[in-house]
Amino acid sequence: MRHLFCSILPASVLGMTSILALSSVARAAPSAAQIYDYVRNDPVRLNMFLRAFPKGADLHNHLVGAIYAxxxxxxxxxxxxxxxxxxxxxxxxxxxxxxxxxxxxxxxxxxxxxxxxxxxxxSMRDFVPSAGDASGHDHFFATFARFNAIADAHGGEMLAEARDRAARDHVTYLELMISPGIGPMIGAGFHHPLQGDDLASAHQALASEIPALVQKARAETDRMEAQAKDVLKCGTPQAHPGCAVTVRYLFQTLRTLPPQAVYAQLDAGYATVKADPRFVGLNIVAPEDDPTAMRDYDLHMRMFHFLNGVYPGVKLSLHAGELTTGLVPTEGLRHHIRAAVEVAGASRIGHGVDVALEDDPESLLSEMARRFVMVEINLTSNDEILGVKGAAHPFSLYRRAGVPMALSTDDEGVSRGDLTQEYVRAAQTYDLSYADLKTLSRAGLDYAFVPGESLWSDHQPGQFVPACQTLPIISASCTAFLKSSEKARLQWALEERFCTFEAAVTHEGLYQ
Incomplete structure (x- = not known):
C-alpha cells in the first residue's frame, strides 16, 4: 500500500527532491515498521514515535471532559x-x-x-482511593459537577483547546460530543408527560416546539465556533495548528433523567442532526450504571428505534456495555450492547467493555463483525472508571472476532491524557505491530460519520473504491470521486500524512 500510494504524491508533499530519489533512499533505509520494532520496548522513543504517528480520528471525545483542570x-x-x-x-x-x-x-x-x-x-490526577473518595468511578463522574459552573460560558475556548491538542497529536478529524440548548429540551419534556410507550403521541406533543429548540441549539453552536475561531486566530497569519483539524459533532443526550425528559432530548437531538450538517450523529451519555439509566435502558432503545423512522438517516454511536459485575447485578450485563445494535440501530458502540458477559457473546460478536459495527475503545477511562485493563479488557476479544475498532480518548482532560497515550497503551499492552496501529488509525476515519463514501471498498484499507482502482494513475473518475466525498478526502489526506511520516522517521537518527 505504501509504495502504491506514496508513488502518486508530488515530491513537495514528501519533502523529497523527486519520487525517484525517495524510492532509491527507501530501499536502503529501514521501513517505518522496522523502526517501530526498534523502539517499541523503549518507552521514551515509542512515545516520540507515536506522537508523530498520523491518527485518523478521535470519535469518542466529550468536549467538556476534554479540558484540563x-x-x-x-x-x-x-x-x-x-x-x-x-x-x-x-x-x-x-x-x-x-x-x-x-x-x-x-x-x-x-x-x-x-x-x-x-x-x-x-480530574483523575494522582487519584488514590480513600475513605471519603473510594471509587475511581465516582471520582471521575463527580469532576463534571465541580467545574460545570463555567462550562457553558467557555465552549469556544474548550473547542479551541481540543482542536489545538488534536493538531499537536497529529489527529486529522474530531467528532466531539456536545449538548447545545439541552436545558430547554429537558424542560420541554417535563411539560409533556410520556404515557408508557406511546412515543408517537409524545412526538406529536413536542412537534410545535422542536423548531425553536433546534434553532437554540444551532445558535449556541454558532457562538461556540465563532469564539473558537477568534481564540485560534483562524484565517490569519497567526492561525493556530488547530484550525486545520476537521471537526464535526455528535449531539449528546442524558440518560439519567425521567423518560419524558430523555425522549424530548432525543427528539430535538435528531431534529438538530437533520437540520445542521455540523452534527453528524447522536449519542446518549452519563453513567450507564445509574439506577434510572439501568431501569429505563430498554425504553431508551425503543425511543431510538421509533425516532429512526421519524428522522431517517441519523447515525448513532451509543455508549453501551460500560459496565462490570462490581457496578450492577449480573442481570444488567446481559443485553445492553445487543439492544444498542439490534433495537436502536447503532452503527458504533462506545466502550463495549462487558461484551463477554452478554447473552450468547459469540453470536453478538459475529453479528457486529458482519455488520461492521465499530467499537470505540477507551483504554485509559476503562481502567480509571471500571478498573478494567490489560488482559481483562475485551480489546483482544474484539480483534479475534474481527470486530472493527478505533482508539479514542473519552475525556482526555479529566483523564490527563491524549490520543497518543491511548496508542502507546495499546501498543505496549497488546503487542501490536505497526500495521495494526495503521489499521486502528485508518478505522477512525473509515467509520467516522463525516459524510461521503469511504476511499476503501468494504472497509478494507488498501482496496480502493472502483473509481480509484487505476492508481498510481489518478483518473478523472478518482478525482471526481474525491471531490464528491469529504470522508474520502480526509482519508486521502491521512495517507499523505503516512507517506510523509514514514519518509521522515526512517531517516531520523534517534530511532536507529
Whole structure:
C-alpha cells in the first residue's frame, strides 16, 4: 500500500527532491515498521514515535471532559468566580465572604497547595482511593459537577483547546460530543408527560416546539465556533495548528433523567442532526450504571428505534456495555450492547467493555463483525472508571472476532491524557505491530460519520473504491470521486500524512 500510494504524491508533499530519489533512499533505509520494532520496548522513543504517528480520528471525545483542570481554573479566575475548598469545586458566583474555605479563583496562584487540591478534584490526577473518595468511578463522574459552573460560558475556548491538542497529536478529524440548548429540551419534556410507550403521541406533543429548540441549539453552536475561531486566530497569519483539524459533532443526550425528559432530548437531538450538517450523529451519555439509566435502558432503545423512522438517516454511536459485575447485578450485563445494535440501530458502540458477559457473546460478536459495527475503545477511562485493563479488557476479544475498532480518548482532560497515550497503551499492552496501529488509525476515519463514501471498498484499507482502482494513475473518475466525498478526502489526506511520516522517521537518527 505504501509504495502504491506514496508513488502518486508530488515530491513537495514528501519533502523529497523527486519520487525517484525517495524510492532509491527507501530501499536502503529501514521501513517505518522496522523502526517501530526498534523502539517499541523503549518507552521514551515509542512515545516520540507515536506522537508523530498520523491518527485518523478521535470519535469518542466529550468536549467538556476534554479540558484540563488548569484551563477551568484560569477561566474561573478571569470571570471573577469563587472556589470552594471544602466542596472542591468552582462556584457560579464571586466570593461574598472570602475565608479559609472559599476564596477567589484569581488568588489560587498564591496558594499552591489549594490549587493542586482543586486540580486533583477536577480530574483523575494522582487519584488514590480513600475513605471519603473510594471509587475511581465516582471520582471521575463527580469532576463534571465541580467545574460545570463555567462550562457553558467557555465552549469556544474548550473547542479551541481540543482542536489545538488534536493538531499537536497529529489527529486529522474530531467528532466531539456536545449538548447545545439541552436545558430547554429537558424542560420541554417535563411539560409533556410520556404515557408508557406511546412515543408517537409524545412526538406529536413536542412537534410545535422542536423548531425553536433546534434553532437554540444551532445558535449556541454558532457562538461556540465563532469564539473558537477568534481564540485560534483562524484565517490569519497567526492561525493556530488547530484550525486545520476537521471537526464535526455528535449531539449528546442524558440518560439519567425521567423518560419524558430523555425522549424530548432525543427528539430535538435528531431534529438538530437533520437540520445542521455540523452534527453528524447522536449519542446518549452519563453513567450507564445509574439506577434510572439501568431501569429505563430498554425504553431508551425503543425511543431510538421509533425516532429512526421519524428522522431517517441519523447515525448513532451509543455508549453501551460500560459496565462490570462490581457496578450492577449480573442481570444488567446481559443485553445492553445487543439492544444498542439490534433495537436502536447503532452503527458504533462506545466502550463495549462487558461484551463477554452478554447473552450468547459469540453470536453478538459475529453479528457486529458482519455488520461492521465499530467499537470505540477507551483504554485509559476503562481502567480509571471500571478498573478494567490489560488482559481483562475485551480489546483482544474484539480483534479475534474481527470486530472493527478505533482508539479514542473519552475525556482526555479529566483523564490527563491524549490520543497518543491511548496508542502507546495499546501498543505496549497488546503487542501490536505497526500495521495494526495503521489499521486502528485508518478505522477512525473509515467509520467516522463525516459524510461521503469511504476511499476503501468494504472497509478494507488498501482496496480502493472502483473509481480509484487505476492508481498510481489518478483518473478523472478518482478525482471526481474525491471531490464528491469529504470522508474520502480526509482519508486521502491521512495517507499523505503516512507517506510523509514514514519518509521522515526512517531517516531520523534517534530511532536507529
Amino acid at each position: 488548569e484551563s477551568m481554573l484560569d477561566w474561573a479566575a478571569r470571570d471573577g468566580l469563587c472556589v470552594s475548598l471544602t466542596e472542591k469545586r468552582i462556584l457560579d458566583h464571586a466570593c461574598t465572604h472570602p475565608g479559609d474555605s472559599e476564596f477567589p479563583a484569581a488568588d489560587l496562584s498564591h496558594h499552591t497547595g489549594s490549587e493542586n487540591a482543586l486540580i486533583d478534584a477536577l
